[in-house]
Amino acid sequence: MKDLTKGNPTWLLLMFAIPMLLGNIFQQFYNLADTRIVGQYLGENPLAAVGATSSINNVIIGFMHGLTGGFSLTAARAFGEKNTEKLKQTVAATVVLGGVTCIVLTILSLLFIDPLLHAINVEPDIYKDARNYITMILGGMGIILCYNAMASLMRAIGDTVMPLVFLIFSAFGNIFLDILFVKYLRLGIRGAAAATLITSGMSAVACFIYMKKKYPFLIPSAEHFKFSRKFAGDMYASGCSMGLMNSMVGLGSLIMQGAINDLGKDTINSHIAARKISEMCMMPMMAFGGAASNFAGQNYGAGKYSRVRKGLYSATMLTWIWSVLVIIAVYIGTPFFVQAITGLHKEYIIKTASQYTHFNMPFYFILGIIFVLRHSLQSVKVKLMPTMSSFIELVGKIIISFLFAPKIGYKAIIAAEPISWLFMTPVLIWGFVSCKQLKEPDVPDIGTKTLA
Template sequence: MTKSNTTDMTTGTPLTIILKFAIPIFIGNIFQQLYNLIDTIIAGHFLGDNAIAAIGATTAIYSLIINMANGLNNGYAIIVARAFGEKNEEKLRKSFAIMIVLNISASIVFTILSAIFIMPVLELLHTPEKIIGDAYEFIIIILFGIVITITYNMFAGLLRAIGNSRTPLIYLIISCVVNIILDFVFIVGLRTGVGGAALATMLSQLLSVILCFSLVIRKYPELKLSKRHFQFEKELVIEMFTTGISMGFMYSIFAIGSVVLQSAINGLGTAIITGHTGARKIVELCMQPLSTLSSANATFVSQNYGAGKYDRIKEGIRKTCLCGFIWSTITLVFIYLFAPFIIKAITGSTNHEVITNAVMNLRINMPFYYPLGVLLVLRTSLQGIGRKIAPLFSSSIELIMKCFATFFLVSHLGYLGVSIAEPSTWLVCMLFLLFTYKKAMKEIK
């Protein structure tokens, strides 16, 4: 294997390797969440509650499509990481070539579907009439730039698969700074409304794509492609496609549940939508360390599975979950002490209904970060060892439980029903995957 800025995770102390690999991903994810958060803060302070509600009303739709795209690339990256662990440079290049073709195809499909169905979906989700115009303007710009998002995630997944989580971080930080500057230019200076926030996001992501592409061309000779690498082997194409689809559906089934749940939230009024949007920004920000640990662990598991080092896999998973428990404790204490102040700062709202409901959501969610951390690690670990069905099935359980919350809990409990929906699914799915993981490791050994 040609030497470059990569990390071989099949040797060394598992926890040290995972944390060193995870820290740049974590910082990058935090920056990504921060500039999404700043979008909300700028919109809230300069455009008002309705602007936040408009952006929030589209969050579930955006997450559905983006999660599918991200899931596909995370799935493809598992095969790339496995080839890297096997020290098989030819398979590594062919896997990269297949990623390119599959992502071009996905971009075309997502763009066409967005153009046709986005307004009917907003109407189906009971988006309030006074914000549906702004909601459509925001989401259509985001989705017409889906090719940019997919391409960025392809490069990010590829670089993580071969052990480089540091260099993309630098590019992401640059992109975040540019996004914040463009937010002020479009929203405050040019007064383009919520559409300006969407456009700023797309342009800053395009910068990340250009920088990542330049990096791969200049620094990674082991990823240099020729015509022969696009002469695909059927078995490798099927392996990558099925792994990508499995991971993509796992992410998107979860997001479908969120879309269904969003329809119930939209029916509760603008104040609830605004409060929920503020709470979700905090939930997603605090979730980043758990998500980052699971992403780093996925690369670790995939490389060691390719190298046949199964005891390292178990040790890595165990210690990653322990780190997740430590973070969950810190988050729990912080949110219970400061939630009202954080919500006011993010939304810029003084509406009692907005703040009270957002705080309730946060305080219900945070104690369940312990099972959530285990759930996220086990999902990616099972994918890494080639077990594609169980993670997909766990996402289906989430969908069913969110549908139940939408059609039964919300009608009886209101926003309380929304708030307890996700934590209960995290607990159930964690127990299911824990049983599946133990069974899978026995079979492997």
């Protein structure tokens, strides 16, 4: 647990972000191991089936991740306010609102699973495996939700270390069960899905036991479930806003992938390599953005509005410092990175991937602002501007994918995200500048209380 309302903002943000960054990196390596196990023991078709359903995962599961993340922003404000009753009410509302949403979304997803798979043009030879895998994952959505909700709550009160520990536990457990179910018990693609759900469930149980022992002020009692409609409405608006942001990003990427698939295998492989490089480069900025979001939430709840502003400036500076470093590394090392990722030495793939990374990287200074402001504005109760910015990104990707990619090819894809970022950023900056509460004087002595 870490009180982010006291101490040097830059140092706090850095220390808060490091475990989140390690978690992101570990998740990437785990995903690679998981992919390797499925591909090695089940073959190309099951591997392709898992990959084919990733877009559905990104939209539906991504929405639930955003929902619980949005709920946790209310918890961060209550923690900064040192309001135990409000904190417990937030947890209670998370259980109710998250549970109901999860049940409804699970039922709808399973009812419309076939239309969803047809919509993304899943090939007939992998359709059965894809359906079996995504049906199990969506059917067990509630298990995944439980862990993510508790991990988000712990981050809201300043604990990023234990979510990392539980993530590592889950990842190693998943790899072990993948090998057991897939290689030895020969459960096929269902075994891979079961491994994910079982380890998520184990992590959720471990997370709850830890929270109950370490943070009893997070455990609600019966009376805390009697929250007002206004409180529930505010929380749900925040959660849905974050969820829609995640879903729109995933949907935009899905639409762009469809345009890329028409450009040939070499271009697809070039894009895979370029995106892997970009995703790794974005991880620290994502971590700084997550740290800034929780920092803003706690200090907003504490009435330290000037400190919120300082924290967001510090987080932006950290993303810019990282941008300088990563631009140098990528401009020098892209050919090596592409060969390491793809195992291919084709000049076209290296050249095309390099064009993507070299064009994108200078815009990382803008992307840093987006990562910091998009979630932090939600923390200070500015919901419309972040959602509008994500909608602009989605529209930009749709226009470029359908209008420009067929005419000028991969160059349109290369420019799609930077152009979207340019149009998104003024909306977010306006949301920050126009936030009246952040212009108010700090509330005195609100942080003198302690949580019990």
